[in-house]
Amino acid sequence: MPTHEDRNRCHYVMAFIAETLRFRNVVPTGVAHKTLVNTKLDKYTIPENMSVMVYQGIICRNEKDWQNADEFTPERFIDSEGQYITTRPKAFIPFGVGRRVCAGEKLAIADLFLVLVRFLQSTQDYDIVLDSNDGIPLKLILISQTMPDV
């Protein structure tokens, strides 16, 4: 059974989770917030009581911050030593940003790790093939046998 401590050793699994959160944002438009006062943000003036949403799905996939942003590449979170890069790029904001950042981020990552590892362990004798009919290119098909050791 995987434990929380195993996260420090399972670099590719952690990178896979991070890339999944980047690539297919769970909350792409973030959660709506409201300005309490007239607010200046860069060159924009936002009046008070205005709804503001951070389009984090785009920020997590813009070409300026991410090389080949439209490709699913867990390796972008792995350094040259094969270690999971724990320092988050500034455009990695699947849990939002600022004071109202997701309160459950740590719990979510911990659970995703345990569930994913158990899933891989119990399906290692099978090929896992995703439906490619809705625009997802075939190269994204995940075949468990091709996964590096976790």
Ligand code: HEM
């Ligand atoms: C993959 C899983 C999750 C994702 C991607 C996610 C994402 C988010 C996002 C984008 C926000 C809005 C942040 C903002 O306003 O800038 C948020 C808020 C929040 N999330 Fe999550 N969340 C996840 C799991 C969880 C879990 C497991 C919990 C609790 C057990 C949780 C509790 C909260 C709470 C309480 C807030 C509101 C924080 C506040 O407004 O101060 N989330 N989450």
